[in-house]
Amino acid sequence: AAGVIQSPRHLIKEKRETATLKCYPIPRHDTVYWYQQGPGQDPQFLISFYEKMQSDKGSIPDRFSAQQFSDYHSELNMSSLELGDSALYFCASEPSGGALTDTQYFGPGTRLTVL
Amino acid sequence: ILNVEQSPQSLHVQEGDSTNFTCSFPSSNFYALHWYRWETAKSPEALFVMTLNGDEKKKGRISATLNTKEGYSYLYIKGSQPEDSATYLCALGSNYKLTFGKGTLLTVNP
Numbered sequence: 001a002a003g004v005i006q007s008p009r010h011l012i013k014e015k016r017e018t019a020t021l022k023c024y025p026i027p028r029h030d031t032v033y034w035y036q037q038g039p040g041q042d043p044q045f046l047i048s049f050y051e052k053m054q055s056d057k058g059s060i061p062d063r064f065s066a067q068q069f070s071d072y073h074s075e076l077n078m079s080s081l082e083l084g085d086s087a088l089y090f091c092a093s094e095p096s097g098g099a100l101t102d103t104q105y106f107g108p109g110t111r112l113t114v115l
Numbered sequence: 116i117l118n119v120e121q122s123p124q125s126l127h128v129q130e131g132d133s134t135n136f137t138c139s140f141p142s143s144n145f146y147a148l149h150w151y152r153w154e155t156a157k158s159p160e161a162l163f164v165m166t167l168n169g170d171e172k173k174k175g176r177i178s179a180t181l182n183t184k185e186g187y188s189y190l191y192i193k194g195s196q197p198e199d200s201a202t203y204l205c206a207l208g209s210n211y212k213l214t215f216g217k218g219t220l221l222t223v224n225p
Binding site for chain 1: 119149151156157158159160161164204212213214215216217218
């Protein structure tokens with residue numbers, strides 16, 4: 001069965017550079033979530049999209065932006081990278097408009113290292 | 116800010132032992148409690164979604180119970196096997212997102 005695809009899997013950037021993370025949800029899933037997990041931390045919700053519109057926003061810095069495209073894939077753009085942005089970034093998709101009882105299916109994550 | 120707590124933080128058991136761990140959450144405004152199993156270098160894998168007080172779900176040797184009135188869920192593993200070694204995450208579903216606990220790292224020694 002198709003799973004959530006994230007690219008790249010690993011990314012190394014310098015401070016103040018820009019990074020773009022991509023997420024391709026499971027086919028027919030129209031809701032996408034982004035989570036950030038720092039070293040030794042629990043995953044923290046960043047932002048979510050339903051039908052190409054932002055549905056909720058968590059602790060996402062102003063330096064980050066995201067969008068969902070017409071094919072439902074999503075991109076997380078991160079500018080002016082800081083050392084503290086080094087983390088595992090998960091994307092998850094869901095088959096409905098964010099029903100709390102639906103299972104979110106996670107991608108393998110993108111590990112971002114900022115040097 | 117929702118606070119989802121998991122205990123213990125880590126657990127070592129011998130193959131064949133049964134074990135359980137806890138997820139605690141605010142009992143007000145409860146919508147759903149999710150359990151995920153997360154192996155290193157893999158995606159978190161959904162185990163259960165629980166919504167009703169008294170819910171009990173089972174998947175093979177793994178089962179979970181839910182008490183929404185007192186705000187806790189237990190995950191049980193019967194006859195642990197080395198392949199059960201993973202981090203078990205619980206997450207509270209509310210406001211259209213998941214709030215995760217820090218997870219319980221289970222190591223099953225052969």
